[in-house]
Amino acid sequence: MSARAALVALLASLATTAVAQDVAVRGGTVYPVSAPPIADGVVLVEDGRITAVGPAARVRIPDGVRVLEAAVVTPGLIDAHSVVGLAGYLNQPHDQDQIERSAAIQPELRAIDAYNPREPLVAWLRSFGITTVHTGHAPGEVVSGQTMIAKTAGDTVEDAVIEPFAMLAATLGEGAVVGGNAGGRKSPGNRSKAAAMLRAELVAAREYLDKRGDGDDGAAGRNLGLEALARVLRREVPLLVTAHRHQDIATALRIAQEFDIRVVLDGGAEAYLVLDRIRAAGVPVIVHPSMTRAFGERENLSFTTPAKLLDAGIPFAFQSGFESYVPKTRVVLFEAAITLQHGLTFEQALAHMTLEAAKLLGIEARVGSLEPGKDGDLALFDGDPFEYTTHAVGTVIEGVPVSDVVR
Amino acid sequence: MAAFATLLLPAMCPAAVTAFTGARILPVAGAPIDDGVLLVEDGRIRAVGARGAVRIPRGAETVDLSGRVILPGLVDTHSHIGGVAGGDASDPIQPSARVLDAIDVLDPGLARARAGGITTANLMPGSGHLMSGQTLYIKLRDGSTVADLAWRDEHGGFVGGMKMANGTNSRGEPPFPGTRAKSAALVRQRFVDALEYGQKARNADGDEKPARDLGKEALLEVLDGRRTVHFHTHRHDDILTALRLREEFGFRLVLQHVSEAHRVADEIAAAGVPVSLILVDAPGGKLETKDLDFRSPEILERAGVDVAFHTDDYITDSRLFLRMGALAVRAGMSREKALEGLTLAGARMLDVAERVGSLERGKDADFIVLSGDPFSVYTRVLQTWVEGRKVFDLDDPEDRKVADGAYGALAPGAHFAGYGEGHL
Numbered sequence: 001m002s003a004r005a006a007l008v009a010l011l012a013s014l015a016t017t018a019v020a021q022d023v024a025v026r027g028g029t030v031y032p033v034s035a036p037p038i039a040d041g042v043v044l045v046e047d048g049r050i051t052a053v054g055p056a057a058r059v060r061i062p063d064g065v066r067v068l069e070a071a072v073v074t075p076g077l078i079d080a081h082s083v084v085g086l087a088g089y090l091n092q093p094h095d096q097d098q099i100e101r102s103a104a105i106q107p108e109l110r111a112i113d114a115y116n117p118r119e120p121l122v123a124w125l126r127s128f129g130i131t132t133v134h135t136g137h138a139p140g141e142v143v144s145g146q147t148m149i150a151k152t153a154g155d156t157v158e159d160a161v162i163e164p165f166a167m168l169a170a171t172l173g174e175g176a177v178v179g180g181n182a183g184g185r186k187s188p189g190n191r192s193k194a195a196a197m198l199r200a201e202l203v204a205a206r207e208y209l210d211k212r213g214d215g216d217d218g219a220a221g222r223n224l225g226l227e228a229l230a231r232v233l234r235r236e237v238p239l240l241v242t243a244h245r246h247q248d249i250a251t252a253l254r255i256a257q258e259f260d261i262r263v264v265l266d267g268g269a270e271a272y273l274v275l276d277r278i279r280a281a282g283v284p285v286i287v288h289p290s291m292t293r294a295f296g297e298r299e300n301l302s303f304t305t306p307a308k309l310l311d312a313g314i315p316f317a318f319q320s321g322f323e324s325y326v327p328k329t330r331v332v333l334f335e336a337a338i339t340l341q342h343g344l345t346f347e348q349a350l351a352h353m354t355l356e357a358a359k360l361l362g363i364e365a366r367v368g369s370l371e372p373g374k375d376g377d378l379a380l381f382d383g384d385p386f387e388y389t390t391h392a393v394g395t396v397i398e399g400v401p402v403s404d405v406v407r
Numbered sequence: 408m409a410a411f412a413t414l415l416l417p418a419m420c421p422a423a424v425t426a427f428t429g430a431r432i433l434p435v436a437g438a439p440i441d442d443g444v445l446l447v448e449d450g451r452i453r454a455v456g457a458r459g460a461v462r463i464p465r466g467a468e469t470v471d472l473s474g475r476v477i478l479p480g481l482v483d484t485h486s487h488i489g490g491v492a493g494g495d496a497s498d499p500i501q502p503s504a505r506v507l508d509a510i511d512v513l514d515p516g517l518a519r520a521r522a523g524g525i526t527t528a529n530l531m532p533g534s535g536h537l538m539s540g541q542t543l544y545i546k547l548r549d550g551s552t553v554a555d556l557a558w559r560d561e562h563g564g565f566v567g568g569m570k571m572a573n574g575t576n577s578r579g580e581p582p583f584p585g586t587r588a589k590s591a592a593l594v595r596q597r598f599v600d601a602l603e604y605g606q607k608a609r610n611a612d613g614d615e616k617p618a619r620d621l622g623k624e625a626l627l628e629v630l631d632g633r634r635t636v637h638f639h640t641h642r643h644d645d646i647l648t649a650l651r652l653r654e655e656f657g658f659r660l661v662l663q664h665v666s667e668a669h670r671v672a673d674e675i676a677a678a679g680v681p682v683s684l685i686l687v688d689a690p691g692g693k694l695e696t697k698d699l700d701f702r703s704p705e706i707l708e709r710a711g712v713d714v715a716f717h718t719d720d721y722i723t724d725s726r727l728f729l730r731m732g733a734l735a736v737r738a739g740m741s742r743e744k745a746l747e748g749l750t751l752a753g754a755r756m757l758d759v760a761e762r763v764g765s766l767e768r769g770k771d772a773d774f775i776v777l778s779g780d781p782f783s784v785y786t787r788v789l790q791t792w793v794e795g796r797k798v799f800d801l802d803d804p805e806d807r808k809v810a811d812g813a814y815g816a817l818a819p820g821a822h823f824a825g826y827g828e829g830h831l
Contacts, residue, residue, distance in 0.1 A: 294724070295814060300814045302813055326691075341785065388784050
């Protein structure tokens with residue numbers, strides 16, 4: 001092909017993917033998650049949304065619609081907590097935007113102002129069938145900033161984002177205590193101080209909210225940080241509290257009760273010690289990656305925690321988590337897979353990285369299952385998605401094939 | 408723990424013969440055997456074969472493992488369990504520092520390794536030095552001192568290699584090198600010095616003999632081929648630098664990590680140097696690993712390179728070591744070579760293949776019992792046996808806590824965290 005012909009073909013293909021959001025995906029087994037598996041099933045996506053799901057014999061594929069095929073088709077996978085797009089894969093100062101060390105509490109930091117949709121790790125996750133990621137500021141400060149929810153496609157954050165302010169990220173325990181890179185800051189120097197600082201800020205936000213009421217009334221003295229916290233106090237946005245030790249989990253629940261706020265527990269290495277209290281508080285858990293390293297605050301982590309959360313009736317989801325070193329991101333598919341040896345069934349593991357994750361994140365109206373009306377987000381595999389030797393063979397986001405790498 | 412659970416088993420009695428029957432046996436050194444018999448006597452494999460082809464002596468204890476899979480004990484060519492430590496910040500080249508003098512054999516990392524089916528491991532100091540010290544090969548037998556676990560040579564001496572590194576981890580403020588060229592120059596000078604020392608020591612008599620230098624003695628062991636260099640290296644050019652140093656000084660070499668092995672597979676093959684790989688869940692985390700490629704195992708296999716795997720524990724968890732071979736298969740490596748990479752290939756790289764790495768008559772009875780296919784995510788390691796003694800049993804509640812993780816089961820597990828994640 002000549003260079004010119006190649007260019008024309010490239011432009012044509014770009015134009016096609018930009019507008020055509022119609023695709024049919026046929027699977028040897030289709031797992032809608034919201035319904036029983038379908039043998040030889042078809043998912044029809046038109047204009048980016050699912051319009052039909054059913055056995056191939058009963059779903060008519062309109063003429064001209066591209067058909068993708070795979071042995072196994074699932075909803076696009078959801079990574080319920082990550083730092084991709086902010087923590088770059090090079091791990092050099094210039095691509096690390098997941099944590100700002102200048103102060104312990106910075107709720108005004110927006111994830112959308114840092115997210116890099118072209119970061120190679122976003123493409124890496126996308127190639128394993130992950131279509132939605134809850135990402136943003138990392139654990140490591142009392143309040144490190146905001147999180148967002150994005151699709152793993154799109155060239156700009158505006159294209160990718162589906163929820164610009166999903167949660168406010170907080171940390172309790174040793175993870176919040178200032179370390180060597182805190183620029184001489186003294187606080188918080190221990191876990192009590194971290195809790196005291198968080199409570200003081202919530203008190204300040206309560207007063208700010210009481211004084212100013214909802215919204216921006218044009219009066220002087222706006223405080224962007226307190227405004228973000230006020231959204232937590234108004235229960236519009238949950239506080240995402242990373243806590244691993246049982247006593248720090250208890251502190252998170254105590255603060256949730258004191259301020260009547262929604263809390264989502266993140267990590268929870270010792271959650272299995274306080275299951276009753278977590279359930280009673282109605283707090284969901286984004287459980288630490290199965291393979292996160294078992295030392296420090298996480299030394300007591302267990303591969304069986306997801307099964308115990310399930311038995312206790314506590315909503316939970318899987319995450320890729322945060323890594324400061326190699327590997328810079330984990331893959332939620334691999335993390336969920338480990339639970340198959342530790343108490344979860346195939347269906348349970350799949351649900352908790354699709355529909356249950358969507359519910360936990362409050363986006364189940366759009367994603368998480370294969371149902372008419374939902375976004376056309378699908379993951380294609382050549383076998384059992386969890387098997388180490390199976391390959392992810394395709395990813396579709398809103399009707400557009402966005403990955404055909406065999407991974 | 409596991410030791411107490413096995414007290415009543417006949418395997419404890421050294422003279423007894425035990426027949427493990429009914430399992431699918433993957434000997435690695437030969438074709439898979441369905442409904443096999445593994446005969447163990449006095450810690451060694453007396454016979455392995457199909458039922459009917461192996462005579463089970465009268466009075467032998469029989470262990471029915473129908474439906475299970477037996478594999479040789481796994482060999483981890485690069486691990487940091489045991490709270491290992493090598494050289495300090497005083498010098499980038501410290502051949503006299505021995506991990507032998509730092510290892511805590513009660514570290515829960517060793518229990519995790521047994522739970523993952525690892526029976527032989529190369530315990531290495533970190534990669535924050537050009538040469539961080541002497542490594543130690545261990546058996547994961549039950550024991551309370553490092554002497555109990557260490558591999559020994561025919562004279563009772565401790566057996567291990569030498570850890571080297573290039574690239575970025577071993578760079579720093581002086582006396583550490585600031586560039587790649589300086590890194591190579593520093594180690595070349597030390598090897599040259601050691602050669603001159605050796606010559607003097609051989610030629611001189613009495614008072615003219617140079618004072619003993621433990622570091623140079625260790626370097627001479629490297630130069631004599633008695634101590635293999637395990638060379639941490641990632642980038643394609645750094646890999647070639649390691650090969651160049653080997654070419655100049657003639658030491659025996661295992662390339663470790665080798666994230667860009669796929670780019671210089673032919674050069675590695677031409678040098679006849681084996682490779683120990685690690686696969687982690689994503690590229691990056693540092694500049695040198697940004698081009699990590701899951702296809703490296705397959706590319707090296709096709710090039711004819713001997714390929715093993717390692718956990719680099721804490722980088723990956725020893726309990727999930729089998730997964731590494733499975734990920735290699737996922738990216739195109741043959742199942743046979745992937746299994747070999749977890750067992751016999753690693754044994755060759757540690758010069759212990761005469762005793763371990765495959766299930767063959769006369770070798771140590773180091774084996775693991777699996778619930779199913781070694782490369783399936785649904786499979787669990789059920790038992791780990793070292794020299795005919797069971798050192799891990801998933802049915803033992805204490806062992807299960809280690810395998811699954813439980814409150815207090817793995818603490819204190821923070822030894823290595825204190826050493827610094829950045830230097831593995």
